Amino acid sequence: MKRLSSSIVLLMLLVGAGHAGVLGSKHDLSLSGSSQFQYDTVQACVFCHTPHEGNVDDKYGGSGGLNLRGYLIWNRNTPGYSSFDMYDSESLDYTEVSPQPGPVSVMCLSCHDGAGAMNVLLNLPGSAGGPGALDPAPFSGVTTNQFGDFSLDDPFVGPLNIGEAVADGDLGSAIVSPGTNLTNDHPIGFVYNAALATADGELATPVSDKQVDAAGLVRLFEGKLECSSCHEPHNNQYGAFLAMDNTDSALCRVCHLK
Numbered sequence: 001m002k003r004l005s006s007s008i009v010l011l012m013l014l015v016g017a018g019h020a021g022v023l024g025s026k027h028d029l030s031l032s033g034s035s036q037f038q039y040d041t042v043q044a045c046v047f048c049h050t051p052h053e054g055n056v057d058d059k060y061g062g063s064g065g066l067n068l069r070g071y072l073i074w075n076r077n078t079p080g081y082s083s084f085d086m087y088d089s090e091s092l093d094y095t096e097v098s099p100q101p102g103p104v105s106v107m108c109l110s111c112h113d114g115a116g117a118m119n120v121l122l123n124l125p126g127s128a129g130g131p132g133a134l135d136p137a138p139f140s141g142v143t144t145n146q147f148g149d150f151s152l153d154d155p156f157v158g159p160l161n162i163g164e165a166v167a168d169g170d171l172g173s174a175i176v177s178p179g180t181n182l183t184n185d186h187p188i189g190f191v192y193n194a195a196l197a198t199a200d201g202e203l204a205t206p207v208s209d210k211q212v213d214a215a216g217l218v219r220l221f222e223g224k225l226e227c228s229s230c231h232e233p234h235n236n237q238y239g240a241f242l243a244m245d246n247t248d249s250a251l252c253r254v255c256h257l258k
């Protein structure tokens with residue numbers, strides 16, 4: 001009986017762990033999280049959003065596509081550079097030349113560029129009397145990249161640096177500024193619409209400028225493909241914060257008719 005009830009509890013825990021949500025996920029950097037980074041606060045959203053005093057950065061003057069300007073009341077700094085090196089190939093059909101990440105992707109890159117520190121926030125938790133008295137200690141000290149060095153070769157931290165610099169032979173002799181290299185990543189920041197689907201001939205036609213599939217699992221942002229077309233940062237039920245199950249490369253095949 002005891003064993004039975006404890007396996008029921010275990011089952012409930014397992015079901016709970018599979019439940020969609022930020023809390024307890026690897027994107028929860030608070031005390032309730034499961035990230036390798038854990039800070040002394042009981043607030044989980046605060047590492048990305050704040051109710052007030054979000055990022056109003058317009059240092060790119062609106063031209064680079066990198067401005068946040070209060071967008072989704074982002075509680076983090078914008079990456080420190082004005083442009084990224086983007087994926088390119090001779091077989092691309094979209095016509096934008098070196099499109100830049102849109103604001104939703106810049107938000108991911110404010111941590112995953114391999115340059116920004118997790119604990120540097122614009123508005124600290126508890127600073128206006130919210131839960132958990134403010135203890136600034138965990139939010140000072142380290143101020144730069146915490147995903148390890150900029151090497152692609154580090155088996156654990158390397159892959160989390162999506163904007164990694166390349167310092168050795170991984171991409172020939174190319175060496176780019178830390179945090180700006182998206183040349184070896186799936187292209188983002190370009191418009192994916194019916195015209196592109198027609199031009200390519202092997203792409204699904206998006207149902208609207210907000211989503212590719214009818215169910216809306218694979219999203220577009222102002223018609224553009226961004227990190228969050230493939231990812232859902234609030235939900236790790238499919239692993240890698242994917243927007244849907246990628247068994248049999250199902251995610252790829254929502255867009256690519258191959």
Ligand code: HEC
Nearest residue numbers: 026034035036037047107108111227228231233239240241
């Ligand atoms: C607050 C900083 C932060 C932001 C912003 C952020 N991430 Fe993360 N992300 C992390 C940390 C920290 C980890 C790794 C935690 C660990 O491995 O312990 C992580 C892990 C991941 C992983 C691997 C998950 C796994 O199962 O191992 C993916 C995929 C990911 N993030 C994608 C994204 C995407 C896409 C965005 C934007 C939509 C984003 N992240 C925004 C901090 C962030």
Ligand code: HEC
Nearest residue numbers: 022027028044045047048049072104107108228231232233
């Ligand atoms: C690791 C970073 C991260 C954390 C933690 C996080 N978010 Fe987000 N959130 C994002 C990013 C990036 C976007 C924009 C891209 C997207 O929607 O995928 C976003 C978008 C949103 C949006 C607007 C789009 C939508 O889905 O409706 C809301 C609302 C939101 N987040 C609420 C929350 C709340 C509430 C929490 C805490 C329970 C939270 N977020 C925690 C990164 C995060």
Ligand code: HEC
Nearest residue numbers: 105108109112159160162186187188226227229230240246
């Ligand atoms: C076209 C789809 C797609 C886009 C766009 C995309 N990702 Fe991913 N990403 C994936 C898939 C699929 C995986 C899981 C790979 C696996 O199964 O190991 C992944 C894995 C990751 C990981 C985990 C480490 C790794 O390399 O496996 C991180 C971190 C991540 N993505 C962040 C991002 C960020 C940040 C962006 C935007 C700059 C982005 N992704 C854009 C599909 C995408």
Ligand code: HEC
Nearest residue numbers: 089091092093094192200212218225229230251252255256
């Ligand atoms: C949200 C839709 C979407 C998803 C999901 C997606 N892709 Fe793409 N992918 C595109 C579009 C659109 C292009 C640009 C095609 C073009 O302009 O010719 C592209 C480009 C590519 C390219 C470069 C093609 C070239 O001509 O250089 C490859 C390779 C690729 N995707 C593979 C994948 C794989 C593998 C996955 C799954 C991990 C995936 N894609 C997921 C939409 C998507």
